[in-house]
Amino acid sequence: MSRATLRDRWVSVDYGMFIRAEQQFPETSSSAVYGRRIHPATLVLAHLIRHPRRIATSFAAAVFYGMRYFVDGEQLEFLTPKGTRRSACPPHVILYPTRYIERHRAAASPVLDDRPDLLRTDPRTTLSRMLRRVSVPDATRDRCWQVPDLSTVRPGFTREFLRCVQVSDAFHQALGATVVGSPAALGLPGGVDATDAARVLGYTDVGAESPPETVLRLAVGDLAPGLHSQVPVFRDDGTLLTTSDLAWEDRGLHLFYDGVHHLRRAQRDHDSRVLAVLQRDGGRVLRVTAGDLRDVRAVAALRRRVAVALG
Structure with missing residues (x-):
């Protein structure tokens, strides 16, 4: 050749x-x-x-x-x-x-x-x-x-920390883990510091399905207790309609991260049906885009929206 x-x-x-x-x-x-x-x-x-x-x-x-x-x-x-x-x-x-x-x-x-x-x-x-x-x-x-530095609104939530939690979320998801592993098990030669491992695993969610959802959870998770990921939403006949990315079920507030696929007509129609079902049952929906997580100023505005919705 x-x-x-x-x-x-x-x-x-x-x-x-x-x-x-x-x-x-x-x-x-x-x-x-x-x-x-x-x-x-x-x-x-x-x-x-x-x-x-x-x-x-x-x-x-x-x-x-x-x-x-x-x-x-x-x-x-x-x-x-x-x-x-x-x-x-x-x-x-x-x-x-x-x-x-x-x-x-x-x-x-x-x-x-x-x-x-x-x-x-x-x-x-x-x-x-x-x-x-x-x-x-x-x-x-x-x-x-790119992730925002949230340390001014949530102390210690630097870019590096957010990335660590994103990695932990993604790896637990890949493994199909149902619980978070032990921080002590990560204290290995050449690995992460045991104290840092404990903090990262403390914020890890095995249900997180995408890195933006991880950032969204970390950005608003301290505003009220009871925030959960991947919350099912059912039709009247009991069949699954969709799954909320994040939700305070007891408060009826559901958060959805809208990626670029939400611009498609079929997805928009589906989103409208989801909104109708949740509103009929007294729920509220907040849709979040990449712009809402762009930087700390945008996140601060998002936190105000969420706080108002939480009442």
Whole structure:
């Protein structure tokens, strides 16, 4: 194969490893901290095939636990034996040499059933290392993974803390968890601080279905007790009509985060039916958009709306 053909038709995913150009994503994710158009699972597999003694961890492991959010944008981390040169790797890869490599290997599991030699860290290590990465201030991450700094309206709710809770919510959702794990289990070498882990898990909601819903919950959750996620709304015949993103059921107030799909005609018609059912039963609906969570000023205005609705 000529160099021109290789350049025009193939894309490098690791040193000496390529995929066809048409297998790339059509565009880079708007939330990608490290812009890529290649599926993260492909990048992780390519690196593990080339270096089978390394272990995928953090976001590199999370993609194989089914985590949909953030894995396409963050750097992909691998545990390696002590003495490994960190500089000898592609730009999307970060290496973490550790003397505990064999301990991690004993707790690890295969990323694929038919490749038992290619490993990912156990869930607690994976989450702990993800939280450690996003808890560090990063100007590039601030530009690409945008969340408001809410520390002036909710002390301690910095951008980094909100991202940590978003990651925890998304990972618990991917695992199908019904309860939040133990903070003590995350206090691992190279992982998040145990005190920080406890605070993040204290605000984690295993029912959260999207990162904007997480920010919405954190933005208004202190205004009244009893806020719950994924609250079912039923028709008169007892069948499920929809699920509120968040609701104070005892107060009849339901919050819905409206993404871009709510602009479609069919979705708008459905939203109207939901509104009619809830209002008929004495409920109230507040619809929230990305603009309401854009910055602390917008969030402060949203909090006033919610406070008025709560009475």
